[in-house]
Amino acid sequence: MPGPMKMRATLGQGFTDVRVLMTHPMETGQRKDSDGKLVPLHFIQNVTVKLNGRPVVEAQISQAVSRNPVFSFRLKGGAKGDKIEVSWLDNQGESNSTEAAVA
Amino acid sequence: MNCIRRALIAALVFGVVKPLAALAAWNKEAFGAKTAGDALKTLGIGSATPSTDLSIDAPQIAENGAVVPLEISSAIPGTTALTVIADKNPFPLIARFDFKEGALPFVKVNVKMGETSDVRVLAEAGGKHYVATKEVKVTIGGCGG
Numbered sequence: 205m206p207g208p209m210k211m212r213a214t215l216g217q218g219f220t221d222v223r224v225l226m227t228h229p230m231e232t233g234q235r236k237d238s239d240g241k242l243v244p245l246h247f248i249q250n251v252t253v254k255l256n257g258r259p260v261v262e263a264q265i266s267q268a269v270s271r272n273p274v275f276s277f278r279l280k281g282g283a284k285g286d287k288i289e290v291s292w293l294d295n296q297g298e299s300n301s302t303e304a305a306v307a
Numbered sequence: 308m309n310c311i312r313r314a315l316i317a318a319l320v321f322g323v324v325k326p327l328a329a330l331a332a333w334n335k336e337a338f339g340a341k342t343a344g345d346a347l348k349t350l351g352i353g354s355a356t357p358s359t360d361l362s363i364d365a366p367q368i369a370e371n372g373a374v375v376p377l378e379i380s381s382a383i384p385g386t387t388a389l390t391v392i393a394d395k396n397p398f399p400l401i402a403r404f405d406f407k408e409g410a411l412p413f414v415k416v417n418v419k420m421g422e423t424s425d426v427r428v429l430a431e432a433g434g435k436h437y438v439a440t441k442e443v444k445v446t447i448g449g450c451g452g
Contacts, residue, residue, distance in 0.1 A: 219411055232419070234397070249333040253410070260410040265402040266338050268393065268419045270374045276415035 206294075207272075209302040213288045220282030220306050222253065224290045225274045232267045247295055253277055254289040282306050338400050343392050343427070346400040350390060352436050355429050358383060361439035363428050372420045372445040379414055381430040381437075386412035388431040393443075395424035421448045 207227025214221050226248065233245035245267060253261040261277050279288075284306055291301030340346035347353075364378035379389055389412055391401040396419075406412050412430065420426075423444045430437045 255409050258407075258409070260407050262405045262407070263402060263414075264333050264338070266398055266400055268396055268398065268401045270417035270419055274415075274417060276378075276413075278411040278413040280409055280411055 206298045206300040209290070209292075209300055211288065211290055211302045211304045213282075213286075213304050213306045215282055215284065215306060216278070218281065220279040220286065220288075222277045222279060222288055222290070223274065224253075224277075224302070225272065226251075226292055226300070227272055228292075228294065230267060230269055230271045230273065245295060248273065248292045249295050250293040251275065252291050253279075254291075255279055255282075256287050257289075334403070337403075338398060340400060341398065343394045343399040346392065346398075347390075347429070350400075350403065352390065352429055352431075355436035355438035358430070358437035358439060361428055361430050361437055363426060363439050363441040365426055365441055365443050367442075368444045368446065369420065370446050372422070372448040374417045375420050375443060375445070376417050377415070377426065379428045381412040381432070383412075383430055383432045383437055385432045386430045389414065390429040390431075391418070392427040392429070393418070393420050393424050394427065396421050420445045 209226050211224040228248050229246055231243050231246040235243045237243050247267040248265060251263040251265060252259055260279060286306040287303060289301060289303045293299040337346045337349035340349055360382040362380050369375040381389060387406055389404045392399050393401055401418050404414055420443060425440050425442050427438055427440050
């Protein structure tokens with residue numbers, strides 16, 4: 205089960221600030237568990253930010269992004285009520301997405 | 308008749324499915340590269356011009372390599388992509404961000420670093436590549452256990 209996400213989108217000076225948190229272990233495949241076994245690679249690969257349904261940021265990321273990733277993005281201009289959607293997809297096929305209106 | 312219909316359907320399928328596949332693409336070869344040079348080559352980035360319009364905000368000394376805060380942004384007009392590399396990580400390519408119309412070339416994210424290393428940010432603007440470098444000293448690595 206993919207972990208929950210949290211997002212906040214606020215108007216800044218001439219831009220919209222999007223902060224999003226994803227709950228994800230981001231396992232590097234190099235860490236050993238308490239039994240000394242390697243924990244398999246498990247990490248988010250794709251992150252997409254959409255503004256009113258249109259993709260504006262498309263990110264490809266590696267296992268070197270920290271656990272429970274928090275991203276900040278900035279969008280040009282923006283207005284109260286604009287709909288922001290952020291989604292992710294990991295290497296095991298799990299995915300999640302969240303939506304927020306610009307406040 | 309049937310043939311035409313089939314060709315039409317094929318055209319439709321390829322036209323629609325291909326962009327979708329591109330959307331979910333993850334550059335396995337570049338992310339699997341063990342050296343920064345190989346990763347950049349795979350991404351089609353050859354020579355890059357050093358630029359002071361590219362900024363990397365990162366701590367000089369990161370106590371914990373598992374959480375190194377990075378803030379990157381580009382003031383180069385027409386920046387369409389930012390690439391983040393930590394030269395000495397086991398897999399140096401950390402992230403690649405593509406910005407479409409409506410987004411500013413700015414990202415803040417925490418990353419893991421195995422050891423003290425240069426962090427390089429490369430920007431793509433108007434078909435040209437620009438680079439900025441900053442060294443981050445890591446006291447405790449963040450890749451193993």
